[in-house]
Amino acid sequence: MVHPLAAATPVGSVPDLLRLLAVPAFAWAAHRDLRTRRVPNRTWPPLLLLGVVALAWDALVAFGGPSFLGRLFLLRVGVSLGVVAPLGYLFWRLGGFGGADAKALVTLAVLFPTYPTYYVGGTILPLARSAVGAFSLTVLTNAVLVGLAYPLALAVRNLADGRVSPLAFVGxxxxxxxxxxxxxxxxxxxxxxxxxxxxxxxxxxxxxxxxxxxxxxxxxxxxxxxxxxxxxxxxxxxxxxxxxxxxxxxxxxxxxxxxxxxxxxxxxxxxxxxxxxxxxxxxxxxxxxxxxxxxxxxxxxxxxxxxxxxxxxxxxxxxxxTPGLPFLVPTFVGLVVGLVVGDLLFLALTAIGLA
Structure with a gap:
């Protein structure tokens, strides 16, 4: 759903521009997690507050227009807050995520429940939008795909160094x-x-x-x-x-x-x-x-x-x-790729005729 106020500024709506403040914050968090495996808890409350403000602004716009826009908005917010955010907590409880990874995913669910829209020249970004329309879900699937590429890169590096072992893909x-x-x-x-x-x-x-x-x-x-x-x-x-x-x-x-x-x-x-x-x-x-x-x-x-x-x-x-790549790193990459390219899984499924 393209934001009704997307043309309010030369590049996008005010809420979507505010959301861009999350990009450098996630870049810093990913860098810190990679170097120290520690991200301060104080990182997330300001981003959550920013997400709540942007979400409230979007809700006023959506419910101020045709009724179908409000229903579509509620559906996509429901997927983001009711599916993506709980997944972060569930993965943390199961030991698949660190605490910072779970908090990052919950924060993304609040910040990006729907697709943002940005105008760059004559191009509308993101380029590819999934049918579900929950952008936080796109970031999550992008992050998983980026994370899956990491073992391949690790294996290439090990094999290039002459380390032939079944462990080459994971360590x-x-x-x-x-x-x-x-x-x-x-x-x-x-x-x-x-x-x-x-x-x-x-x-x-x-x-x-x-x-x-x-x-x-x-x-x-x-x-x-x-x-x-x-x-x-x-x-x-x-x-x-x-x-x-x-x-x-x-x-x-x-x-x-x-x-x-x-x-x-x-x-x-x-x-x-x-x-x-x-x-x-x-x-x-x-x-x-x-x-x-x-x-x-x-x-x-x-x-x-x-x-x-x-x-x-x-x-x-x-x-x-195990090098132990923090999930925050592919999450940040998935966010940046999502904002520009869009949903990588949707693109892949479209390319093979399944979407």
Whole structure:
């Protein structure tokens, strides 16, 4: 549906021009998510407010015209807010999205419930509009298609570097010494290959909690496997971000009044009170003590997963990891492509005669 006020300015309606403010905001969020895997929560409320204002403006225009325009507007807004926004929450609950990805999709559902219209010379953008007419759905399908192209690009890069492996489509090899400066998950461990390896954010949390480094673990793994080597007063583990990991460790007593240390002590006391060798065998690396002492779940890490990851990192000189491309990156690309080209899926289906 072309906005009735699309000709109010040389390039488009006022609400649609306001929506363009979201493009640099999403570019910044995608860049930050790619570099740090962290997007501040304060990013989204201003964009949501902008979306509500633009949506209210569009509603006044739609319901001020012919009745069919109002019904069509309600249908498309219903798809955006009733389908696309809940999908963001659902994917987050299922673990397919990060929190920032889910918030971005909800924000897009409010900002772009219908197709915007822009006049550039004699051309009306977006060029291709789906029959559904919910632009946030177009951005989502565009993002999925862009995301599907990423494994192919990854494989091309790996094969060009001579890395022939079934993992070439989903990961990249890095030296074990460099893992603590990477984002993603381990793909290959001593127990085999799988997508549910140790999250590298959780690895940084563990190292910071112990007040040590991966180099120290690799230099003397047997000592560090023994839970008796755990510090008496662990550090605050932080959130696993690189910026947090590279900063100075925060003592538990300073961070939370010593509650972390007391939790660690209680976790250690839960180990079998038998011989030192039995205590060491009960909790290699102090993995269970670490997870019992922190708040939250360290990105779904289990003691066994942490132990398997640490074993691989001290025994192997090179490991494969998922690069972990944040979905915000293809979402931003999908938004830009949508604003210019339109719906990529609709174009593809049209090309083969299915739309």
């Amino acid at each position: 990249k090899p890095v030296t074990s010494d460099a893992v603590e400066r990477e984002y993603g998950r381990l793909l290959r461990t001593t127990s085999g290959v799988g997508r549910n390896g140790l999250d590298l954010d959780a690895l940084r949390m563990y190292l910071r909690w112990r007040g040590t480094s991966l180099a120290a673990l690799r230099a003397d793994p047997e000592t560090h496997r023994d839970p008796r080597s755990l510090p008496g007063t662990p550090n605050d583990p932080g959130d696993g971000s690189l910026a947090d990991f590279e900063g100075p460790p925060i003592a538990a007593s300073a961070a939370d009044g010593g509650t972390l240390a007391s939790r660690s002590s209680s976790a250690s006391s839960a180990l079998p009170p038998d011989s030192p060798s039995e205590r060491a065998a009960a909790d290699p690396w102090g993995a269970a003590a670490f997870l019992a002492s922190i708040e939250g779940d360290a990105y779904g890490t289990t003691p066994d997963r942490l132990r398997a990851g640490l074993d691989a990192l001290v025994e192997e000189d090179e490991v494969w990891i």
